Every structure is written in structure tokens, then in C-alpha cells.
Amino acid sequence: MTSRPSRPRMKDVAAEAGVSVMTVSRVVNGEAGVAPLTAARVAAAVRKLGYQRDDVARQLRRTDRLSQTIGLMVDNVADPFMAAVASATEDIAHRRGNMVLIGSSRADPHREREVIAAFTARRVDGLILTPVAGDQRFLRSAQTRGTKIVCVDRAAPGLDVDTVVVDNFGAVRQAVGHLIAHGHRRIGYLGDKRQIWTFGERHRGYLAALDAAGIDADPALVRHGLRSGADAARAVTAILCAPEPPTAVLAGNEVLAFGVRAVLPAGVAFIAFDDFALAAQLTPPVTVIAQDPVALATSAAHLLFARIHGDTSPPRRVVMPTELIPRGSGEIPGPGSPTRTPRR
Amino acid sequence: MTSRPSRPRMKDVAAEAGVSVMTVSRVVNGEAGVAPLTAARVAAAVRKLGYQRDDVARQLRRTDRLSQTIGLMVDNVADPFMAAVASATEDIAHRRGNMVLIGSSRADPHREREVIAAFTARRVDGLILTPVAGDQRFLRSAQTRGTKIVCVDRAAPGLDVDTVVVDNFGAVRQAVGHLIAHGHRRIGYLGDKRQIWTFGERHRGYLAALDAAGIDADPALVRHGLRSGADAARAVTAILCAPEPPTAVLAGNEVLAFGVRAVLPAGVAFIAFDDFALAAQLTPPVTVIAQDPVALATSAAHLLFARIHGDTSPPRRVVMPTELIPRGSGEIPGPGSPTRTPRR
DNA sequence: CTTCTGGTTGGTATCGTTAACAGCTCGTCG
DNA sequence: CGACGAGCTGTTAACGATACCAACCAGAAG
Numbered sequence: 001m002t003s004r005p006s007r008p009r010m011k012d013v014a015a016e017a018g019v020s021v022m023t024v025s026r027v028v029n030g031e032a033g034v035a036p037l038t039a040a041r042v043a044a045a046v047r048k049l050g051y052q053r054d055d056v057a058r059q060l061r062r063t064d065r066l067s068q069t070i071g072l073m074v075d076n077v078a079d080p081f082m083a084a085v086a087s088a089t090e091d092i093a094h095r096r097g098n099m100v101l102i103g104s105s106r107a108d109p110h111r112e113r114e115v116i117a118a119f120t121a122r123r124v125d126g127l128i129l130t131p132v133a134g135d136q137r138f139l140r141s142a143q144t145r146g147t148k149i150v151c152v153d154r155a156a157p158g159l160d161v162d163t164v165v166v167d168n169f170g171a172v173r174q175a176v177g178h179l180i181a182h183g184h185r186r187i188g189y190l191g192d193k194r195q196i197w198t199f200g201e202r203h204r205g206y207l208a209a210l211d212a213a214g215i216d217a218d219p220a221l222v223r224h225g226l227r228s229g230a231d232a233a234r235a236v237t238a239i240l241c242a243p244e245p246p247t248a249v250l251a252g253n254e255v256l257a258f259g260v261r262a263v264l265p266a267g268v269a270f271i272a273f274d275d276f277a278l279a280a281q282l283t284p285p286v287t288v289i290a291q292d293p294v295a296l297a298t299s300a301a302h303l304l305f306a307r308i309h310g311d312t313s314p315p316r317r318v319v320m321p322t323e324l325i326p327r328g329s330g331e332i333p334g335p336g337s338p339t340r341t342p343r344r
Numbered sequence: 345m346t347s348r349p350s351r352p353r354m355k356d357v358a359a360e361a362g363v364s365v366m367t368v369s370r371v372v373n374g375e376a377g378v379a380p381l382t383a384a385r386v387a388a389a390v391r392k393l394g395y396q397r398d399d400v401a402r403q404l405r406r407t408d409r410l411s412q413t414i415g416l417m418v419d420n421v422a423d424p425f426m427a428a429v430a431s432a433t434e435d436i437a438h439r440r441g442n443m444v445l446i447g448s449s450r451a452d453p454h455r456e457r458e459v460i461a462a463f464t465a466r467r468v469d470g471l472i473l474t475p476v477a478g479d480q481r482f483l484r485s486a487q488t489r490g491t492k493i494v495c496v497d498r499a500a501p502g503l504d505v506d507t508v509v510v511d512n513f514g515a516v517r518q519a520v521g522h523l524i525a526h527g528h529r530r531i532g533y534l535g536d537k538r539q540i541w542t543f544g545e546r547h548r549g550y551l552a553a554l555d556a557a558g559i560d561a562d563p564a565l566v567r568h569g570l571r572s573g574a575d576a577a578r579a580v581t582a583i584l585c586a587p588e589p590p591t592a593v594l595a596g597n598e599v600l601a602f603g604v605r606a607v608l609p610a611g612v613a614f615i616a617f618d619d620f621a622l623a624a625q626l627t628p629p630v631t632v633i634a635q636d637p638v639a640l641a642t643s644a645a646h647l648l649f650a651r652i653h654g655d656t657s658p659p660r661r662v663v664m665p666t667e668l669i670p671r672g673s674g675e676i677p678g679p680g681s682p683t684r685t686p687r688r
Numbered sequence: 689c690t691t692c693t694g695g696t697t698g699g700t701a702t703c704g705t706t707a708a709c710a711g712c713t714c715g716t717c718g
Numbered sequence: 719c720g721a722c723g724a725g726c727t728g729t730t731a732a733c734g735a736t737a738c739c740a741a742c743c744a745g746a747a748g
Contacts (some may be wrong), residue, residue: 006489006490007489007490009703009704009705010705011704019727019728020728020729021704021705021706021728022706022727022728022729023726023727023728025705025706026727029706032729033725033726033727034726034727035725035727038726038727038748042693050485052461052464052465053465053704053705054467054703054704054705055465055466055705056403056404056411056466056467056703056704056705056707056708057399057404057703057704057705057733058704059400059705059733060400060401060404060703060704060705060734060735061704061705061707061708061733062706062707062708062733063706063707063733065669066731067400069445069466070352076431077421077427077430077431077434078427078428078430078431078432079427080424080427082427083421083422083423083424083426083427083430084422085421086421086422086427086430086446087420087421087448088422090421090446090447090448091448094447094448094458094459099445099446099447099462099463099466100445100446100447101413101435101443101444101445101446102430102443102444102445102446103434103438103443103444104431104434104435106440111438113440114438117396118443120396121396121397121398121441122398122399122400122443123398123399123400123411140392145350145351146350146351160614180746184510184746187701226697229621231643258621258622258625261622262624262625262627277573278602278605278620278622278626280606281602281605281606281626282622282626283627334479353733353734353735354734354735363697363698364697364699364701365698365734365735365736366698366736366737367696367697367698369735369736370697370733373736377695377696377697378696378697379695379696379697382696397734397735398733398734398735399735400702400733400734400735401733401734401735401736402734402735402736403703403735404702404703404704404705404733404734404735404736405702405703405734405735405736405737406735406736406737407703407736407737409703447707603691637702669701689748690747690748691746691747691748692747692748693744693745693747694743694745694746695742695743695744696730696741696742696743696744696745697740697741697742697743698726698739698740698741698742699726699738699740699741699747700737700738700739700740700741701736701738701739702735702736702737702738703736703737705732705733706731706732706733706742707730707731707733708729708730708731708732708746709728709729709730709731710727710728710729710730710744711727711728711729712725712726712727712728712732713724713725713726713727714723714724714725714726715721715722715723715724715725716721716722716723716724717720717721717722717723718719718720718721718722
């Protein structure tokens with residue numbers, strides 16, 4: 001009964017305007033070489049029928065084969081850091097007339113492959129990825145077939161691509177050094193799996209800072225593989241019950257920080273990786289290692305579009321700055337602090 | 345120099361396996377009616393060449409014309425509420441073998457139209473929208489041409505589509521009633537533009553609660569069109585400097601709540617629309633009107649896929665529950681409170 | 689031995705668009 | 719006055735896949 005009026009094609013517009021489809025194509029794409037009068041007639045027909053070009057057919061036929069679509073694969077868009085990355089990516093893409101397909105790996109390598117296969121089946125021009133733990137070599141075939149790839153936030157082992165990251169190692173080494181300078185010697189570390197590039201780096205930074213201060217690392221103060229605030233809360237509670245509990249704790253990212261903060265006793269120093277909205281409003285205000293997800297994503301998107309438009313220079317690694325923002329929680333003095341045990 | 349090895353086509357696989365492209369098509373799509381031996385030979389050729397079906401060409405030819413792609417248009421994915429919506433949408437889509445194209449309107453009706461035009465040009469099967477302020481009638485043409493549409497979080501005036509929302513009016517009326525019950529009579533309201541459906545409803549709920557208590561609404565305590573935490577901080581500071589300042593404040597969403605909380609003096613009661621990660625950890629803990637963005641988006645996505653797969657029943661409006669979670673900030677007594685001015 | 693049936697397989701047209709080229713209509717110049 | 723070029727428009731053949739139908743082959747039935 002309800003006949004659905006299918007969308008008009010170029011040939012319908014051509015019939016309406018009394019020209020050939022080629023002329024319609026030229027007008028629709030704003031090409032030169034159409035008489036103004038003809039162009040106006042075609043434009044009127046387009047408006048009258050409500051014609052809209054079918055980009056699927058267009059992409060199939062065009063020589064450049066560009067879909068004007070890129071894929072963004074993150075762990076989880078609900079994560080505030082990744083949400084900021086997605087937002088910034090969409091913004092740059094929009095400015096360049098592109099759209100963003102989004103996919104979540106949810107830390108699952110199998111799902112990661114599925115999502116990327118779905119991206120390439122739709123012939124995206126490029127991919128922006130935060131790779132999950134493990135080997136990314138399977139992306140090489142997509143790469144050799146012309147799909148441009150940029151990694152953001154995390155590097156991809158085994159894959160030679162543009163990468164935009166921060167100096168996770170240096171940032172954590174600095175932060176742990178900061179705690180040590182405030183008199184702490186027993187410092188807890190809470191992170192996700194070491195196999196995730198960022199967390200591997202952050203843990204290395206933690207160890208390096210302890211080593212530089214001549215402190216023996218105690219594995220009892222370290223927890224890996226934490227995925228949620230609840231995980232982090234349980235983990236920090238556990239390490240605080242140890243015979244020699246830590247006097248300071250570092251949370252490896254924002255989500256873990258929320259969980260830690262909920263159960264951390266006053267008096268234990270605390271630094272979080274990633275700045276977050278209410279960090280300054282908590283009691284005490286939270287000292288953080290701030291990075292700028294918008295800048296990371298913007299840089300990655302610009303790199304990607306440069307590649308899509310023909311940049312064939314060797315892959316680059318862009319390292320963006322971090323900033324240690326002391327707000328109070330990271331400056332709570334430890335047992336070796338001069339303010340607690342003055343020497344003079 | 346670097347000849348890029350273009351991806352193999354079905355005809356390459358067909359040549360490799362010594363069959364016709366039709367047979368390859370049947371094997372690739374898992375259709376019945378291919379001899380097991382032939383299928384195995386084709387499968388081997390597919391693996392050898394690394395063949396992947398081109399969904400762009402496929403979509404052009406198929407009778408159902410489905411792209412297995414939906415579009416999600418939100419104000420801003422960086423907003424935590426919208427990020428949760430996006431994440432849940434992606435999850436449902438993934439389970440159904442679909443992908444999600446994402447677009448941000450950034451509260452700009454012009455950009456909203458651009459994004460939606462880009463969606464339909466790519467022939468998405470359906471759209472999930474949080475409409476910006478203003479009229480959405482322009483979507484009717486897309487709708488009559490077969491694009492399924494579902495609104496989430498906000499209704500779309502002038503458009504007859506499935507809609508998944510919460511009872512914003514009732515939730516705010518209840519929350520303001522809660523403040524009145526705690527002795528407040530001068531209550532501030534901070535929201536975004538009234539033309540945005542949710543904020544219109546929330547403001548109506550505010551007025552209704554005052555009216556029910558016989559309190560005259562004072563326009564000096566109301567601010568609309570606030571878009572950021574900074575906007576909200578300025579606005580609340582301004583209304584607190586009024587001759588008769590409010591003793592309680594309601595923030596219309598999470599982002600505004602952050603800004604209000606940063607500058608709100610202790611002693612002023614406070615309720616926020618939307619629950620947020622650290623609400624319970626602030627001092628005092630923040631009383632909120634909680635809604636569940638994951639449930640909203642999940643419901644919207646299920647509705648959309650039902651439509652895409654042929655459900656032609658009349659458009660539905662799904663209203664999901666909210667919950668007033670008293671945590672402290674909303675229970676600070678006002679001047680008329682029995683605890684401050686006991687009557688016995 | 690011929691015809692029929694059912695399971696396989698292949699040929700051809702087509703989806704909506706653009707690339708490449710052909711052809712037409714002028715006005716202009718030698 | 720005829721040839722030529724510039725400007726405009728149309729024709730044809732793809733892009734990579736699927737829909738539809740025809741053709742083939744073996745074994746069974748008559």
C-alpha cells in the first residue's frame with residue numbers, strides 16, 4: 001500500500017531538466033564547462049526532486065577511490081580520554097569534509113580485528129587507532145593495499161606507522177620522582193596490563209624513578225591489569241593492608257584514579273595520570289600528570305589526512321608534552337620528608 | 345616506483361580457483377548450493393590472495409540496499425553523557441554486524457544539516473539523533489525515502505519518529521520539590537537554551553514545582569543558554585550577588601554542575617541533573633537526578649534496528665526512569681527548614 | 689535409450705555514478 | 719567562404735559486486 005518514493009537518481013533529474021546525466025553530474029559536482037542557463041535548469045530540477053548524490057555509487061566509479069570516511073578505533077568511547085580523542089577527530093574530519101566511523105575494541109584483540117575488517121570492507125581512506133595489547137602485524141596487509149594508518153595514544157609494536165603519543169615513561173618517572181622528593185619511599189603503582197603500550201611505559205617509568213633514588217622496587221606495591229574503578233579500589237585496599245603499606249600511590253589513568261580516590265585514606269599521597277574535570281575540587285585537590293587528548297587527536301588526524309593526500313615521507317613519531325600539575329594530593333609529605341622530620 | 349598492489353577482486357579469486365565470479369560470490373557470502381570441493385578451492389584462493397569483499401560495490405547492487413551502517417548525531421561526543429550514549433550505540437550496532445558513523449552538531453543547526461546530509465549521501469540505514477534546538481522538519485524527506493530515524497535524550501518537534509527520553513519535567517519538579525521541602529524558597533536554575541527540548545522540559549518542571557508550593561518565580565534566579573562549566577560558574581556567581589540571593593541551586597546538566605560546584609559557597613544547597621563519577625566524593629557529596637545513558641541508547645538502538653528490519657508500527661515514545669539520589673548537597677536546609685527554624 | 693529431476697555452475701544485465709572521448713554549434717580568422 | 723578552435727553536451731564503457739536465468743551433468747525413472 002505505502003509505496004515508498006525511492007530517492008531520485010541522476011537520470012530522473014536529467015529527464016526533468018531535459019539534459020543528459022553527464023550534464024547533471026557536472027552540475028552536481030560543480031564542474032566548469034556547463035552553460036549557466038543549463039546549470040540553472042539542472043539546479044532547479046535538483047531542488048524540485050530533492051536529489052542528493054549517491055556517494056556509494058560515486059565512490060565505486062571515481063578514480064581516486066576515496067570514500068571521504070576514516071575509521072577510529074578506540075578501547076571504549078565512554079572513557080573520557082577517548083571521548084575527547086573521538087570528538088577532536090570528528091572535528092578535524094568534518095572540516096575536511098570527511099566522516100568518522102567509530103569502533104570499540106573493548107580491549108579484545110579479536111574484536112579489534114573484526115572492527116578493522118569492517119572498516120576496510122567499507123573502504124575507509126584511513127584509520128586512527130589506539131591498539132590493544134599484542135601484535136598489530138595483521139594490519140600490514142591493509143597498509144600495503146593503501147589504507148593509511150596512524151596510531152594515537154599508544155604505539156603499535158610490529159607496525160611501521162605514524163604515531164602520536166606522550167612521553168609516558170618520562171612523565172611517570174618525573175611524577176614518582178616528585179613523590180620521592182616529598183619523602184616517600186614506599187610508592188604503590190596501579191595500572192592496566194603491561195602489554196598495553198602506555199602502561200608498559202608508565203610502569204617502566206615508575207621503576208626507573210625508584211631505581212634512580214636507590215629504592216628497591218617491591219612487587220607487593222604494584223598491580224597490573226586493572227580495568228575499572230572498582231578493580232583499582234580493590235587493588236589499592238589490598239596493597240594498603242600489606243605489612244609495610246605504601247605512603248603514596250600512583251594511578252595509571254583517570255578511571256583507575258576515581259576508584260582509588262574513593263577508598264584512599266587521608267594522609268596517603270596520590271598522583272593520577274590524566275587530568276580530570278573535578279581534580280581541583282576534591283579534598284585534597286588531586287595532583288595529576290596532564291596530557292591533552294584534543295591535541296593528540298588533532299595531530300593524529302592531520303597526519304592521517306596528509307598521508308591520504310599523498311604524503312609518502314617516512315613514518316613519524318610525534319611526542320606531545322605532559323605537565324605535572326601539583327594540587328596538593330601529590331605533595332602530602334612522606335616519612336622521609338624534611339617537613340615531617342626536620343634535620344636542622 | 346612503489347607499485348601499490350591493489351586489493352584483489354572477485355574475478356582474481358575466480359581466476360585463481362578456476363571458477364566463475366558467481367561461484368566466488370556464493371562462497372564468500374556463505375550461500376548454499378556450492379559443491380564442498382569447489383567451496384574449499386575458492387576458500388583457499390580467498391586466503392591465498394587475501395581477498396576481502398568490497399561492501400561499497402555490494403551495497404550498490406544488492407536488492408535490500410542496506411549499508412549495515414547507522415549514523416549517530418550528538419551535540420558533542422566529548423560530553424560524558426553523550427560519550428556513554430555513543431559507546432552503548434556502538435555496542436548494539438556491533439552485535440548486529442553494523443557500524444556507526446559519528447557526527448557532532450556542536451549545537452549548530454547548520455552543521456546538523458550538513459552532518460545529516462553526509463549521512464544520507466552515504467546511504468546509512470538509519471539515524472540516531474539528539475536534535476539541536478529548532479525545527480527538525482527538514483528530516484521528513486530523508487524519512488519518506490526510507491531512512492529510519494530515532495531520537496534519543498531529546499524529542500524532535502515537528503517530526504513523527506520513535507523517541508527515547510526521560511521524564512525531564514517530572515524529574516526536575518521532584519528535585520525542586522525536594523529543595524522546597526528542605527526549606528528553600530529562593531532556588532536558582534541554570535540551564536542551556538530553552539529551545540533545546542530537554543532544557544525546555546527541565547525549566548518547565550522547575551516552574552511547576554515553585555508554582556505547586558505557591559512560590560513566585562523570580563527571573564533573576566534563572567539563567568538559560570549556558571554551554572560550558574565556565575558559563576555556569578559566571579552565571580551562578582552573578583545570581584548569588586543579587587539583592588536576594590538563592591539558598592539553593594539546580595544545575596541543568598553535568599558540565600554545568602562542574603562549573604557551579606567550583607564556585608558555590610558552602611551552605612548553598614545544590615542538585616545536579618545527571619549523575620557523575622565523583623559526585624559522591626565531593627564535599628559535600630552532590631545530590632543528583634540520575635538517568636542511565638546506556639539504557640537510553642540501548643533502547644534507541646533496538647528500536648532503530650527493528651525499524652530497519654521492517655517494523656512499521658506507529659512511532660513510539662519510550663520514557664525511561666530517573667532517580668533522585670540524595671547525597672548531602674541537596675539536603676542542606678534552607679531558611680524555612682524545621683531543622684533551622686523549629687516550630688515546636 | 690530417452691526424458692526428467694535436482695544439484696551445480698556460468699553468462700549477462702544491472703545498481704548509480706564518473707572517465708574518456710566524440711560530436712555538435714557557434715563565432716572568428718585567414 | 720571554408721576551416722578551425724572553443725565551448726558545451728552527449729554516448730559509451732566501466733567500477734565490483736549480485737539477481738536472474740540458462741545451461742550443464744549425473745543418476746533415476748519410464
